[in-house]
Amino acid sequence: MGRVTERRKVIRIRDGVISTRPDTLVAEEPLEIRLNGKPLAITMRTPGDDFALAAGFLVSEGVFGRADEVQNIVYCAGATVDGSNTYNVVDVRTAPGVVLPDITLERNVYTTSSCGLCGKASLDAVRTTARWAIDDGADAPPVRLEPALLAGLPDRLRAAQRVFDRTGGLHAAALFTEDGELLDVREDVGRHNAVDKLVGRALQRGDLPLSRTILLVSGRASFELAQKAVMAGIPVLAAVSAPSSLAVDLAAETGLTLVGFLRGPSMNVYAGEHRIALRAAAAQG
Secondary structure (H helix, E strand, O other): OHHHEEEEEEEEEEOOEEEEEEEEEEOOEEEEEEEOOEEEEEEEEOOOOHHHHHHHHHHHOOOOOOHHHEEEEEEOOOOOOOOOOOOOEEEEEEOOOOOOOOOOOOOOOEEEOOOEEOOOOOHHHHOOOOOOOOOOOOOOOOOOEOHHHHHOHHHHHHHOOHHHHHHOOOEEEEEEEOOOOEEEEEEEOOHHHHHHHHHHHHHHHOOOOOOOEEEEEOOOEOHHHHHHHHHOOOOEEEEOOOEOHHHHHHHHHHOOEEEEEEEOOEEEEEEOHHHEOHHHHHHHO
16 A cells, blocks of 8 residues: 555553553655645555646646646655655646636645645635536436435445555545446545545546536535535546535536435436426335
8 A cells, every 4th residue: 555554553442441452553744735836735545656746736726637737746756854855745737728717816725634725715715617517418318316316325435445445544436427337436634635536637648528417525515625626627526524515506507416324215406407307206105
């Protein structure tokens, strides 16, 4: 696993019996993201897929929408005073001609592993204009999802979480087709980082916009996660826990289908119900 996990000594108490043993923990380290050489953001993340994380973050900031807009992404040599490379600083270079949006509008550039970007001055400051409308793809019938298909996705995500099995300390995000096929899954201490890694890998493959896909996250659905789905052109966001009120508002405004408390056959549909086969679910009930 490399830097993804670390070992620490722990005192274990079980039924009054005390023992000492090594425990496997998920690694958490800072990653500074620079854009054309200038510091932009610092996020606490699980090392791995750092270039995809940076690329996906910049998709959500409205910088990138196509792979050819990225000139290169590199780790910064000499990131410390002694000139060594910590592999905790990446520099993203835009291709010639890429026009940068205003991505420094009244916000704190520090992000945590739990909440994503914090310190936004207002709702308007984070409602970045998306490149694509949330639709189901041109010249194709609307996405129509059976509740039973959605109900089976959390177990498939859980089965694909390799590092969680060893640490129990990671969030995950997965991308599925409308037929329930697992396309990709990423893990991180931050749910927003896991989504950025998914979106960044899709950008690198030239797969944006991610029309006709389902994004599933292992925790709650925050406003920022809804925004990341919208910026990547994803029509359906599902979460195993609760959404925030702003996430529901954004979903309603943009046409995003937002599902929360997805646990077994139970779920709440907060917006975009036109993509869910509600009558079929009622008939089965």
